[in-house]
Amino acid sequence: MKTVEASASGKIILFGEHAVVYHRPAIAVPVADVRAQASLRPTVEDEFRILAPDLDRDYLFTQAAADDPLASIVRLTLKKLGESNPPAATLMVSSTIPLGRGLGSGAAISAAVVRALADFFGQVLSPADISALVYEVEKIYHGTPSGIDNTVIAYEQPVFFIKGRPIQQMRVSQPFGLVVGDTGVVAPTHRVVGNLRRLWQADRERYEGYFDEIGAIAHQARVAIENDLVDITVIGKLMNQNQELLERIGVSSPALERLIDAARGAGALGAKLSGAGGGGNMIALVPSQPAMAASVTQALMEAGATATILTGVRED
Numbered sequence: 086m087k088t089v090e091a092s093a094s095g096k097i098i099l100f101g102e103h104a105v106v107y108h109r110p111a112i113a114v115p116v117a118d119v120r121a122q123a124s125l126r127p128t129v130e131d132e133f134r135i136l137a138p139d140l141d142r143d144y145l146f147t148q149a150a151a152d153d154p155l156a157s158i159v160r161l162t163l164k165k166l167g168e169s170n171p172p173a174a175t176l177m178v179s180s181t182i183p184l185g186r187g188l189g190s191g192a193a194i195s196a197a198v199v200r201a202l203a204d205f206f207g208q209v210l211s212p213a214d215i216s217a218l219v220y221e222v223e224k225i226y227h228g229t230p231s232g233i234d235n236t237v238i239a240y241e242q243p244v245f246f247i248k249g250r251p252i253q254q255m256r257v258s259q260p261f262g263l264v265v266g267d268t269g270v271v272a273p274t275h276r277v278v279g280n281l282r283r284l285w286q287a288d289r290e291r292y293e294g295y296f297d298e299i300g301a302i303a304h305q306a307r308v309a310i311e312n313d314l315v316d317i318t319v320i321g322k323l324m325n326q327n328q329e330l331l332e333r334i335g336v337s338s339p340a341l342e343r344l345i346d347a348a349r350g351a352g353a354l355g356a357k358l359s360g361a362g363g364g365g366n367m368i369a370l371v372p373s374q375p376a377m378a379a380s381v382t383q384a385l386m387e388a389g390a391t392a393t394i395l396t397g398v399r400e401d
């Protein structure tokens with residue numbers, strides 16, 4: 086047995102978060118600039134050890150809690166691979182994806198672990214298999230995940246996603262840049278999703294209306310991204326419209342709005358929160374010119390962003 090290494094990218098939701106939980110479409114893209122890594126190193130001791138230095142964790146698989154996310158993805162993957170026993174090895178996971186900020190850190194760590202285990206046993210799992218395994222663990226974190234995170238991360242391609250439907254890959258016909266700005270505020274996804282569910286239960290008609298509007302924006306955004314005849318400013322305007330609806334459904338926050346205003350003020354073509362909201366990250370659209378990305382990044386830092394990432398959505 087040899088040492089194996091695998092990785093998985095982060096992700097950004099461009100359009101449609103939250104409404105996607107209620108079966109409206111959403112668009113997400115992988116972010117290859119930040120990644121989760123998993124390695125498996127054979128050991129002489131007959132035990133399976135899990136090391137996650139970023140989380141300050143070091144424990145034996147046999148002693149993990151029943152709902153431990155890392156042990157859970159290992160258990161599910163071994164079952165899928167038809168392996169009844171864990172390997173005598175050390176699993177080490179690490180990640181450059183900021184935790185709990187809507188960039189898919191949990192799903193990416195799970196996907197990297199699945200890929201490493203499959204490779205260790207000399208097997209190949211399809212993106213659909215990887216996505217399904219990661220989804221099982223996403224349920225532990227989120228309760229009612231739409232499945233968009235595991236899908237975009239397992240396929241590592243832009244996706245137009247509708248819960249419960251086969252994945253639709255998207256063509257990106259014109260490249261654009263995104264500056265991601267971190268509010269530094271950790272807002273657990275399940276809490277933001279749970280709050281919205283209570284609001285929806287109290288007034289379904291109103292919230293279904295908002296979700297319809299968000300779904301319509303995702304459809305228009307798909308056309309704009311797939312068709313290079315559509316001006317890129319259209320994508321920015323759609324982001325701003327999506328943000329307005331996210332504010333109405335109560336998942337935005339003052340810290341997010343401060344960064345969004347700063348990005349727009351510095352010339353971004355559009356800006357919105359990305360992911361669950363309540364804190365976490367916002368994204369700003371910049372054309373593929375370094376100068377605007379630099380001024381938007383500077384404006385975000387001056388407005389209090391704790392970190393920024395510059396990434397690109399590229400032509401395929």
Ligand code: PMV
Binds near residue numbers: 098186232362
């Ligand atoms: O995992 P996050 O923080 O990017 O948020 C997920 C996006 C939601 O639409 C809010 C929830 C979901 O399951 O799709």
